[in-house]
Amino acid sequence: MLLADGLRHAFGAVRALDDVSFTLHPGQTLAVFGPNGAGKTTLLKVLAGLIQPRGGRARIEGGRSAVGWIGHQPQLYGQLTVWENLQFWAGLYDVPEPAFVRRERDLVARLGLQAYEHQRVRELSRGLVQRVAIARALIHDPRVLLLDEPFTGLDRTAAEEFRAVLAAQAAAGRVTVLVTHNVEEGTELATDIAFMRSGRFVDMAPRHGRGAAEIADAYRRAVSGG
Amino acid sequence: MRLLQTGRWITVIGLALLPAVYVRAISFTPVERMQGAAQKIFYLHVPAAIWTESAMVLVGVASIFFLFLKDPRLDRFAEASAEVGIVFGSIVLTTGPIWGKPIWGTWWTWDARLTLTLLLFLMYVGYLLLRGAVTDPGLRARYAAVLGICGMCLVPFVHLSVYMFRTLHPQPIVLKPSAPSLPGSMLATLAFSFVVFTVLFVGFVTQRYALSLLREQAAPHA
Amino acid sequence: MLRHAWRLARKDLLVEFRSRTAILSAVVFTVLVLMVFNFGRDPTAVAAVDLAPSILWVTFTFAAMLALNRAFQLELENQALDGLLLAPVSRSSIYLGKLIANLVFVATVEGIGLPLFALFFNVRVVPVHGPLVGIIALATLGFVAVGTLFSAMTARTRFAELLLPVLLLPFMIPPLIWAVLATATLLAGRPLSEAGGWLRLLAAFDILFVALAFVLFPATVNE
Amino acid sequence: MPENTPYMVAAYIVAAAILVGYAVLLYRRTLKP
Numbered sequence: 001m002l003l004a005d006g007l008r009h010a011f012g013a014v015r016a017l018d019d020v021s022f023t024l025h026p027g028q029t030l031a032v033f034g035p036n037g038a039g040k041t042t043l044l045k046v047l048a049g050l051i052q053p054r055g056g057r058a059r060i061e062g063g064r065s066a067v068g069w070i071g072h073q074p075q076l077y078g079q080l081t082v083w084e085n086l087q088f089w090a091g092l093y094d095v096p097e098p099a100f101v102r103r104e105r106d107l108v109a110r111l112g113l114q115a116y117e118h119q120r121v122r123e124l125s126r127g128l129v130q131r132v133a134i135a136r137a138l139i140h141d142p143r144v145l146l147l148d149e150p151f152t153g154l155d156r157t158a159a160e161e162f163r164a165v166l167a168a169q170a171a172a173g174r175v176t177v178l179v180t181h182n183v184e185e186g187t188e189l190a191t192d193i194a195f196m197r198s199g200r201f202v203d204m205a206p207r208h209g210r211g212a213a214e215i216a217d218a219y220r221r222a223v224s225g226g
Numbered sequence: 227m228r229l230l231q232t233g234r235w236i237t238v239i240g241l242a243l244l245p246a247v248y249v250r251a252i253s254f255t256p257v258e259r260m261q262g263a264a265q266k267i268f269y270l271h272v273p274a275a276i277w278t279e280s281a282m283v284l285v286g287v288a289s290i291f292f293l294f295l296k297d298p299r300l301d302r303f304a305e306a307s308a309e310v311g312i313v314f315g316s317i318v319l320t321t322g323p324i325w326g327k328p329i330w331g332t333w334w335t336w337d338a339r340l341t342l343t344l345l346l347f348l349m350y351v352g353y354l355l356l357r358g359a360v361t362d363p364g365l366r367a368r369y370a371a372v373l374g375i376c377g378m379c380l381v382p383f384v385h386l387s388v389y390m391f392r393t394l395h396p397q398p399i400v401l402k403p404s405a406p407s408l409p410g411s412m413l414a415t416l417a418f419s420f421v422v423f424t425v426l427f428v429g430f431v432t433q434r435y436a437l438s439l440l441r442e443q444a445a446p447h448a
Numbered sequence: 449m450l451r452h453a454w455r456l457a458r459k460d461l462l463v464e465f466r467s468r469t470a471i472l473s474a475v476v477f478t479v480l481v482l483m484v485f486n487f488g489r490d491p492t493a494v495a496a497v498d499l500a501p502s503i504l505w506v507t508f509t510f511a512a513m514l515a516l517n518r519a520f521q522l523e524l525e526n527q528a529l530d531g532l533l534l535a536p537v538s539r540s541s542i543y544l545g546k547l548i549a550n551l552v553f554v555a556t557v558e559g560i561g562l563p564l565f566a567l568f569f570n571v572r573v574v575p576v577h578g579p580l581v582g583i584i585a586l587a588t589l590g591f592v593a594v595g596t597l598f599s600a601m602t603a604r605t606r607f608a609e610l611l612l613p614v615l616l617l618p619f620m621i622p623p624l625i626w627a628v629l630a631t632a633t634l635l636a637g638r639p640l641s642e643a644g645g646w647l648r649l650l651a652a653f654d655i656l657f658v659a660l661a662f663v664l665f666p667a668t669v670n671e
Numbered sequence: 672m673p674e675n676t677p678y679m680v681a682a683y684i685v686a687a688a689i690l691v692g693y694a695v696l697l698y699r700r701t702l703k704p
Contacts, residue, residue, distance in 0.1 A: 048534055050530065051671040063536065064535070064536040065535075065536040069530070069534050073530065074527070075528045075531030076526060077459065077463055077522075077526045078525070078526055079467055080459070080462065080463060084462070088459050089531070089535070091455045092452060092532075092535040092536075093535060094536075136531075
């Protein structure tokens with residue numbers, strides 16, 4: 001469960017978050033669309049606990065160890081192999097050895113990384129690195145997944161695979177918050193849609209099966225009109 | 227801007243009193259037998275040195291409170307006193323050698339007071355360089371605070387190590403715990419000079435503080 | 449906390465010794481500085497023994513400086529700092545991890561530099577190697593504790609390589625003074641007790657600045 | 672008593688120059704922040 005209650009934050013004079021509140025329950029995936037600088041990344045960082053908000057509070061059941069983060073920076077060490085990276089990060093999340101071995105083998109299989117397990121991350125392609133980043137974010141079995149523009153730099157097939165993995169995660173009862181300025185990418189995954197402009201939720205509603213095109217013009221109306 | 231006006235007025239008063247200090251030191255205070263006229267540099271050198279060191283303590287204390295209260299005013303004050311610390315430090319680093327040349331025969335001596343001031347001066351420069359190198363105001367303020375606190379904590383260690391290393395500096399006449407061995411009139415002149423330097427310090431810091439306030443209002447960071 | 453710190457340190461050292469560029473360049477740098485000292489003095493004018501403490505400590509100061517520049521570079525090159533901050537790991541264990549990694553790195557360089565120093569300047573180090581290593585450890589801890597804290601700040605600025613030395617050197621001077629004096633006493637064969645005052649100062653410096661670094665480190669990473 | 676008045680004069684001039692110089696610099700900087 002994830003709760004955002006009256007979140008406010010500002011960098012100097014610029015208001016990054018202006019009274020943002022919502023609650024998400026397991027299985028829900030919220031896609032937040034908004035132009036660059038609307039405060040999307042700030043929102044994610046506040047939810048993840050990277051930034052202390054000036055006002056209001058964000059609460060995630062299970063605290064920081066229940067949070068998985070995938071951003072355009074893979075958070076991996078190029079010199080280390082895939083396995084070493086996963087082991088390092090799992091260690092930080094205090095994943096017990098047997099659980100680590102089981103989860104690592106399962107994630108590597110599901111993400112098709114068996115052939116690269118002992119290769120240094122530096123030598124992998126962008127698509128593969130993104131998959132390792134996903135494995136890293138899921139290695140400690142987080143209840144909440146925070147995704148910051150995860151599709152950037154991915155070609156069509158890699159994006160497709162990525163969506164498949166995320167869909168499986170939602171089914172497994174995880175809460176996901178996806179932040180992107182690209183409406184087409186985020187829509188299929190979402191159970192709820194929110195439009196964000198200059199730190200405020202202009203609109204937030206369940207998707208009710210609306211397609212990407214429909215959401216796109218609702219987005220244009222909301223962002224320009226408001 | 228009211229603050230700027232007060233800062234300017236204080237500085238003007240300070241500068242107006244400065245000639246009074248000069249006159250008093252030069253003509254109304256006895257010449258010291260052993261060192262001759264050069265000893266009168268003492269009346270400028272010591273107050274400036276005291277303020278150079280105190281400015282670092284002010285930066286440190288303001289930084290400590292800043293880390294707790296996150297109040298930008300403290301950060302501005304720390305920056306202002308660091309810059310004024312450099313100004314007073316440069317006075318010490320110029321008058322010191324000028325005083326040293328006739329007395330000890332060399333322009334620069336690694337004695338306690340000068341070495342400490344040089345280190346303080348370099349730390350102020352480092353402090354302002356760090357501030358210059360970081361654009362994001364929040365980050366800059368926090369980094370400057372961390373450095374300011376470390377700087378303040380280093381001062382006592384510099385005192386200890388430099389005094390122990392070797393010192394040519396005449397025993398600290400005024401600061402000696404026992405009764406100051408300065409005749410009344412000299413001590414009075416020193417006190418008067420110290421007051422004027424204090425006025426100048428306050429005037430400069432107030433103006434510099436107001437300046438960064440104006441800069442922030444003029445171009446609020448994106 | 450220690451567990452996480454050790455895991456972090458192991459990762460740093462694994463990456464550092466796997467890429468080997470940093471450790472090799474630090475060692476080569478140390479040897480070169482020793483050579484510069486050797487050719488930089490007129491052997492007839494100044495006896496090696498008198499100059500030895502300063503040579504040793506200037507070399508170690510700059511070797512430590514080199515290593516500390518790399519401290520947080522790792523996180524930045526791999527853009528993994530956010531990952532560390534996100535993990536349920538206390539800020540002080542991140543600092544402790546970095547501190548341990550840097551200490552091991554600098555100790556390795558010093559471990560190679562010391563025998564070479566003794567060789568190049570035929571200083572009889574063996575009889576006093578015990579207390580000498582003690583002095584080196586005390587001073588290095590002081591350097592690296594402050595250096596790790598500062599490199600967490602300078603790593604993200606534009607000209608980190610220049611800024612770190614400028615910020616760090618004033619903090620290295622007091623420990624450098626005491627270490628040189630203590631080393632001189634030792635190499636001159638006088639009992640260690642004579643250097644007691646300096647060692648106490650070194651210890652006091654270490655305790656204060658390690659504690660200070662632990663307290664201040666979160667301020668350098670938390671937004 | 673050694674005759675070294677010129678040193679005193681030099682030091683006094685330098686100190687005054689720095690103080691007045693900084694005051695002017697500050698004044699000019701505060702005119703156009």
